[in-house]
Amino acid sequence: MPDQGNPADTRPRKADKAWADKLLAMPDSDYMNDEQLAFFRQRLLEERDEIEAHLQEIRRVIASHERDSDEADQAAFEEELRLALRQADRESRLLNNIAAALKRIESGDYGYCDETGEPIGLARLMFRPTAKLCIEAKERQEQHEHHYRKARWG
Numbered sequence: 001m002p003d004q005g006n007p008a009d010t011r012p013r014k015a016d017k018a019w020a021d022k023l024l025a026m027p028d029s030d031y032m033n034d035e036q037l038a039f040f041r042q043r044l045l046e047e048r049d050e051i052e053a054h055l056q057e058i059r060r061v062i063a064s065h066e067r068d069s070d071e072a073d074q075a076a077f078e079e080e081l082r083l084a085l086r087q088a089d090r091e092s093r094l095l096n097n098i099a100a101a102l103k104r105i106e107s108g109d110y111g112y113c114d115e116t117g118e119p120i121g122l123a124r125l126m127f128r129p130t131a132k133l134c135i136e137a138k139e140r141q142e143q144h145e146h147h148y149r150k151a152r153w154g
Contacts, residue, residue, distance in 0.1 A: 016043065024122055031119050032111040041105050043129050048098045051091045058084050097130040104132075113137050 016039070023036050030036070061084070065077060104110035111120050113134035120134045133141060 020126055024126070026122075028119075031122070036122070037105055037110065040110065040125060040129050041102065044098050044101050044105075047129070048095060048102075051095055051098075055088055055091055058088050094130070100132075101130045 019039055023039055026033070026036070062081065065081075069077070101110060111125060112118065113120055114132045115137040116134060118134050120131050124131055124135060131138075
């Protein structure tokens with residue numbers, strides 16, 4: 001089974017670190033300028049490529065598995081497969097979010113909150129480049145979801 005590490009990890013890579021620091025040092029008036037958009041486009045494309053490669057590896061492992069192994073080996077493989085498929089499902093959803101973020105870059109909407117229209121902020125986007133909500137809107141959404149779950153299951 002392939003490494004179950006998180007290829008969707010959005011922490012800046014070493015090569016991105018100096019570029020990210022430069023962007024964070026820019027004044028607020030430069031928010032979502034061409035250089036910042038290029039940085040996030042590159043980050044999103046790299047992340048997409050990593051996830052697609054990982055999903056290909058999962059498909060390869062599944063396709064190459066021998067079904068004639070003993071019951072214990074088969075059970076172990078099925079458990080690993082279950083975990084890999086859960087990871088693949090999360091990564092597939094992340095691919096959709098990456099595609100949507102790339103579309104927002106092209107349309108000029110990237111970096112702005114879907115709910116309020118306010119800037120999301122470079123620091124938040126560095127951590128989660130697929131973010132669609134500013135931190136305040138995200139907190140409201142999570143609080144609303146928490147109350148909904150509590151009312152539904154409480």
